[in-house]
Amino acid sequence: MQPVADSALDQEWKTSLLSQLDAYRAPILESMLAALPKGEPRRYLYDPLTEYLGRAGKSIRPALCIATCQAHGGEAKRAQPSAAALEMLHNAFLVHDDIEDESEYRRGLPTLHQQHGVPLAVNAGDMLNALSLRILRQNSDLVDPMTAARIVREFEHLLVASLEGQAMELGWIRDNREDVSEDDYLRMALNKTCWYSFIHPCRIGALIARPQRDDLDRFNRFGYYLGLAFQIQDDLLNLTGDQDKYGKEIGGDLLEGKRTLMLIHLLRTLTGAERARVLRFLGQPRAQRDAHTLTWILERMRQAGSFEHGRRASQYFAGAALQEFEQAYATAPESGHKIFIHRIIRYMIAREQ
């Protein structure tokens, strides 16, 4: 089966959606850059961060936040600090993730720690965290005190959940766990990715639009399924994608030992010497994981149907997100913003980067 890519999707459709994402991204990037202090130390902190923030990410999180706010009748400017804080926090996570994963590329360029060394990169990631709080404080000028406090609560949960999910994934790698199940993966993905990238951005956007609403849980299942479709597709791209489009090294997750849905499927499928070979590879330090075995594992995944399994799972979750969309956005009138969110669902399994 061909990868879910240009061959099957209308290129113009994707280009249009990417343009929409760019339009949401522009004011967010402006807010993030404005939050960067203009003084010293420039060379060791603010110049690297200016370059890093300027790299073209997709900005799905702020786009979901603002679009959900506008879809429910809210003003974009009132959601802008929260959306920019989400993106700033996401960038902080990326800087630290790349160190933890020993990744080499991010958004088509060397990772921050590759460029400036681990100590400066750790510090820069911490600064991005601090700046996300600074941006979030702007809410006090735009929303009522109760809503501002509720937004902080949403941030508090997404931060804690994300760090818990990251700990699960890193722990499995450190201990070279071979008993990680699909349920474990689903729980890890909920915590590591879905709360902060999908569920809370929608909840926060809706909260800003209608401060009195107490039905934010309607976005939980929508965001979770959408996040799973995104994460599994991301894992697939990491194994099968085009490095130029994906922006990260292909097979990097295997080199890092990440327990993806596809790897869990392969370990369940293989037996005997083949399974032992995969586990031996995963148990080695990253530097000792050789390209020959990596290629062999990728081929075994293909033969075992692990990629197909992941693709189907991603598509099932996208389908489920579509159904949940109808309920989550039932009270939002028809608008371009609502359509944009609807299109995002499909983009999750059509994207190549």
Add this chain to the structure above:
Amino acid sequence: MLYYRRNAPNPVAPESATRTAADALRQATVTTRRLLPLSGMDDGSNAATSLTDTTLSSLATPPTSLATPLASMAPPTLMAPPLPSMTSPLPYAAPPLPYTAADAARAGGASGPLAGQAATLLPRAAGILNEEMARGALDAAAMPPIYGLPQGLPTLPGYGDDGLLKDLYAFAQRFAALMPSGTRSAPAAGGLPELHTRDAAVPGQAVQLRMQLHNDEAQALMLRPVATALIGDGGAQVAAEQIGFSQSEVQLPPGTHTELVITISLPAHCAPGYYTGLLVLTGRQGLRALMCVDVTRR
């Protein structure tokens, strides 16, 4: 919608930490009851819920409610630049999803070794989310204790502690939404929101206070602003006649908001001091605020 609170009865919460697969499936069945039964799954025990390929292919088709031409929709507000899609054709002219029945057949079809396995992930994921919610994952986000609670609250007949707490929060939320943004607007010790000018005023100056009013109720509101005189901390007064409003009557249809501007013309001989007065919006019980003006010497 299933809605969990830590103290509320939970119909699907696990009774112990050691849940069985059957528990998870039962939980998932409750959670995803709206989803379609999956036809042709080879694993009958998991035939609880999932999506059909037909449903998946609907990703390529806009729901009826979204089928309005983009060109007829209002452009987004306060976003620059405008979204390009507003002039683009509908996105749904794209070919169907790559995963079609034919693709499924190539991959072994509904009876192949992979069929059903990916599909069972969906109800399992639903169960995991339910479990996290039942554990109170979002309790902290649900109801923030903004202003804290006084000790020794009386228990009212018919109210448990939680009931009174809930009502207090509900009141605080509604009140907060009616307070102005961008000013020091948290309730003072006496419980009234305060309207402030950004800078101190001088005698003879006309100062403005702004109040954002939102109507999130189902019925229209008609409010009439009335103000008392301002009294300074030295005992001096600014007469109520010196206070004017941008609107003598505020009409607020459901779901709308407006801004009320209060203009206070300080007399030229006004004594310096910190002045406060009461603003009441008649037509909505309990809607009042404290007007605060800091007058300094010229």
